[in-house]
Amino acid sequence: MPLKKKPVTGMKDILPAEMQVRDYVTGLIKETYKSFGFSPIETPCVEHIENLCSKQGGDNEKLIFKIMKRGEKLNLETAQSEADLTDSGLRYDLTVPLSRFYSNNANDLPTPFKALQMGSVWRADRPQRGRFRQFVQCDIDILGEPTCLAEIELILATTTLLGKLNFKDFKVRINERRILKAMASYSGFTEDQYDQVFIILDKMDKIGWDGVKAELIESGYPEANVEKYVTMFDEMEKAEDALAYLSEKLSGVLEEDVIENLRTIRTSVEATAASKFQLVFDPTLVRGMSYYTGTIFEIEMAEFGSSVAGGGRYDKMIGKFTGKDTPACGFSIGFERIITILMEQNFQVPGTSGKKAFLIEKNMPAEKLCEVLKEAKAEREAGAQVLVALMNKNKKFQKEQLSKEGYTEFKEFFCR
Known part of the structure; x- marks a missing residue:
């Protein structure tokens, strides 16, 4: 399995x-x-x-x-x-x-x-x-x-x-x-x-005041208590200053x-x-x-x-x-x-628009590969974000995928 x-x-x-x-x-x-x-x-x-x-x-x-x-x-x-x-x-x-x-x-x-x-x-x-x-x-x-x-x-x-x-x-x-x-x-x-x-x-928010009132009564609470409770919210909503209403209404409580x-x-x-x-x-x-x-x-x-x-x-x-x-x-x-x-919202992280990708051809000689790596090193020391990767056969698809990761600059390196 x-x-x-x-x-x-x-x-x-x-x-x-x-x-x-x-x-x-x-x-x-x-x-x-x-x-x-x-x-x-x-x-x-x-x-x-x-x-x-x-x-x-x-x-x-x-x-x-x-x-x-x-x-x-x-x-x-x-x-x-x-x-x-x-x-x-x-x-x-x-x-x-x-x-x-x-x-x-x-x-x-x-x-x-x-x-x-x-x-x-x-x-x-x-x-x-x-x-x-x-x-x-x-x-x-x-x-x-x-x-x-x-x-x-x-x-x-x-x-x-x-x-x-x-x-x-x-x-x-x-x-x-x-x-x-x-x-x-x-x-x-x-x-x-x-x-x-x-x-x-x-x-x-889901059942409204009628629902709240009905559920409180169904739960066994006295209807008079429920009515008094719900009425306070209604009066508060109509009051010009809800806090002032509460201060007066609940004085001593x-x-x-x-x-x-x-x-x-x-x-x-x-x-x-x-x-x-x-x-x-x-x-x-x-x-x-x-x-x-x-x-x-x-x-x-x-x-x-x-x-x-x-x-x-x-x-x-x-x-x-x-x-x-x-x-x-x-x-x-x-x-x-x-x-x-x-x-x-397709939020873009600030400062990620300058990401660079160095794509190198397969079987690149060591001497030329070192030149590419040195160039990448210099770019990084200057503050850039650089990816070094082998070049795929389908370069177009590879670049599309890297673009989704925020890479906007591409540089290709060949053996010849």
């Missing part, structure tokens, strides 16, 4: 043309984020299963690629549960590993600590456009900063990067988990019901600094942004991760039809490792989605 040449479902091979774009974007990400003071770090792709299954990752915990125990620790005959078989798994995001990293190395890091992390993550998800089972995430996080300066810096850094990639007129949606909880509390829902209520609210923080974020970002985008307050924004405790945000692009980046504040996660809560806020770019858009 022949070996399988296609990748495993949900994985993909990356051809040179795409790899060139990915390398360029990776370099631009590091350059941009370093200019904002973020320091690169790296964490292992394998994490303790207890960390991954700590009920902080929402539905992603159902998508973990789990790793079986090794050697003498693995005993299939005596195993009675999954815990007897597995002790680790592939990370499903970079936030849980970062929290463990910080907890383990905080004494050697500055406060606040601004981390930049890029790497592959794995989820046993249903593959679709821009979504794979193995994919690259790019995270920036600020640890140890309790004020909204963290959110401002994260939004400015991420939008600056997208501007450098010629994205514009995208939308940054922002909300606060404390607002979501205060609205639910005001409407009569109990704390243990919040997560389910938010899961249903998160479907609003919502913490006093929440509205002021959102106003400060919006004012600061709009006054200093380096790219063109719209920052909007969206009270229906939920974000699926259970670890979010405060501000949450997403970037939405018309080119993709959904979010391409997201993040928020998670002040309680590090405390699960250390017993002491540490302020933390992060923003993650959907790297694969950005690359998908760029490839569909």
Whole structure:
């Protein structure tokens, strides 16, 4: 039986043309984020299963690629549960590993600590456009900063990067988990019901308000509570200032600094942004991760039809490792989605138009071959990118293939 040449479902091979774009974007990400003071770090792709299954990752915990125990620790005959078989798994995001990293190395890091992390993550998800089972995430996080300066810096850094990639007129949606909880509390829902209520609210874009209302009632929640909850969103939409409406409506329920923080974020970002985008307050924004405790945000692009980046504040996660809560806020770019858009737009990496190909005839004498190699060396020392390759019989097809890789200049060398 022949070996399988296609990748495993949900994985993909990356051809040179795409790899060139990915390398360029990776370099631009590091350059941009370093200019904002973020320091690169790296964490292992394998994490303790207890960390991954700590009920902080929402539905992603159902998508973990789990790793079986090794050697003498693995005993299939005596195993009675999954815990007897597995002790680790592939990370499903970079936030849980970062929290463990910080907890383990905080004494050697500055406060606040601004981390930049890029790497592959794995989820046993249903593959679709821009979504794979193995994919690259790019995270920036600020640890140890309790004020909204963290959110401002994260939004400015991420939008600056997208501007450098010629994205514009995208939308940054922002909300606060404390607002979501205060609205639910005001409407009569109990704390243990919040997560389910938010899961249903998160479907609003797909099923509309009538669908949200119907599903909440079908889930067994009192109709009066549901009506009160949904009505608030309607009144907020009609209000001239949604934040002012919430400040008055939720007085005594919502913490006093929440509205002021959102106003400060919006004012600061709009006054200093380096790219063109719209920052909007969206009270229906939920974000699926259970670890979010405060501000949450997403970037939405018309080119993709959904979010391409997201993040928020998670002040309680590090405390699960250390017993002491540490302020933390992060923003993650959907790297694969950005690359998908760029490839569909036939994005050309700047500075790749001068690639040269030296095509040499077969059986060229060593003396003449050395002359060609010396010429190529001189071109490279002058800053050019030069490929030296044997000339194919079908030179036209060979040049067409090389043109797809960005080669624009061709020089042929013959034995005679």
